[in-house]
Amino acid sequence: MKKALLIVIALIMSAITAACSAGGDTKASGGSDDGTLTIAWYPNESGADMKDARDVIGKVIEDATGKKVEHKTTTDYIIAIESLASGNADLAFMGAQGYIEANAKNDKVQPLVVPSGPSGTLDDAVYHSWLAVKNGNEDAYKNGDDFSIDNIVDKKFSFVSNSSTSGFKVPSDGIVTHFSEKEEYKDLTAEDLLEGGKFFSEVLYGGSHQGSAVNLLTDKADIAAFCDTCVSNYVELADGEENTPGSTYKVKADAAEPFNTVPGEEFKLISVTPVLNAPFALNTETVSEEDRQALIDAFTSDEMANNEKVFVPEDATGLFKKTDKEQFLEVEDAWFDPIRDLSK
Structure with missing residues (x-):
């Protein structure tokens, strides 16, 4: 009887393992199929006065991917960095050093876009x-x-x-x-x-x-x-x-x-x-390639560059100011090497 019970338990555990392998946690397999994307914010952008700015970015992400956005505000840089590296957050707006630390913990963390300089290029970003x-x-x-x-x-x-x-x-x-x-x-x-x-x-x-x-x-x-x-x-x-x-x-x-x-x-x-300039970064283990490309297309669009709720006038409160031709530009990991080299 005891032996039969152990066999039943083993079969149940095997079935559970198989189910987890087949369906699994989509956050860990690059699917984002739970219908939600979580974005982590540094303490600098986590205050009540920045809520409207966070919500505007969240709406852009929702419209681009069709997924609901959840905002993860933080009181410590390391919380945002660890959240992105571990997959507890799918995206984050973070400084170059924070991105480098997250990438070092998990090379699946990659930059998405950075805001350009006034010229509209990376030359003065x-x-x-x-x-x-x-x-x-x-x-x-x-x-x-x-x-x-x-x-x-x-x-x-x-x-x-x-x-x-x-x-x-x-x-x-x-x-x-x-x-x-x-x-x-x-x-x-x-x-x-x-x-x-x-x-x-x-x-x-x-x-x-x-x-x-x-x-x-x-x-x-x-x-x-x-x-x-x-x-x-x-x-x-x-x-x-x-x-x-x-x-x-x-x-x-x-x-x-x-x-x-x-x-x-x-x-x-x-x-x-x-x-x-600071990037938006994402975890490619938890964000699908389809969603990543949709986000790049949305962020680098003319519509985004001309969105006065994202790139606000100089005298307004917001995350990004519009002084001339500011826009978001796609950027690769190597762009951050000058900051990475400071630790060598």
């Missing part, structure tokens, strides 16, 4: 990594008439996340390159910048570009790294030229969270570095 200080404190970071990072040692510094391209990878590489030319810091590494006591007196992480900027404006940090595009909805140029060391930016009076606590506060740029 960049945004900018800023190092900023509170307005009035900038003289400590000058060498003659020019701004310099020589005096950032032993200061309180705010990064965004160690998975952020413009909020960690690019500025940390710039700092290491600059200081390693000095005998005292010839062995300096990016790892030495991760926590206080080795180079900075204290290191903070904003969790988002907005959070890093607020760390600066609330005097938690002396210097902060964050990017232009992620704070453009909250600040305005007060003096100087856009994306130029020495320029001053001011928080708008009606700025949304988290800047609503620091209206009118000003900061000054001491360093500006161009960074490759």
Whole structure:
């Protein structure tokens, strides 16, 4: 009797295994046949003020694929990166460094499109990594008439996340390159910048570009790294030229969270570095080739480029601004090699 029971159990388990192999989890086999696509968003784009922008992109995806879109907002870069790499998310909008980390975890993660530059090409498809200080404190970071990072040692510094391209990878590489030319810091590494006591007196992480900027404006940090595009909805140029060391930016009076606590506060740029634009990426294990091509066609269409809810006017709140000929362009993995090479 016991032996017969074991045989029955074995047969049942075999049938279940066969059924799983035949039908299986479509998320793991590139099917997306459950009728849903999940898109993960970094903390920078997860706020309530970005809901309309997320919904607009979601509608484009739904119309292109015929599938329902679910939005996965996050509070940490690594959540979005791991979600895409593991297949718990099908798509994500992420920085170049985050994409590279997800691709390293799972080479089935591939870029879909990136927003072009104002020329409508990849030639100027960049945004900018800023190092900023509170307005009035900038003289400590000058060498003659020019701004310099020589005096950032032993200061309180705010990064965004160690998975952020413009909020960690690019500025940390710039700092290491600059200081390693000095005998005292010839062995300096990016790892030495991760926590206080080795180079900075204290290191903070904003969790988002907005959070890093607020760390600066609330005097938690002396210097902060964050990017232009992620704070453009909250600040305005007060003096100087856009994306130029020495320029001053001011928080708008009606700025949304988290800047609503620091209206009118000003900061000054001491360093500006161009960074490759952030991609929409997808997991080709969970998104079918048919859906991938449909998404490329939709994103790179003239209709998308002229959609004022996607590429919003310069004075409007949105993810992408329309200043000239901005559009989405298909891009390959190798395009991100300049950022990948920073880790070599």
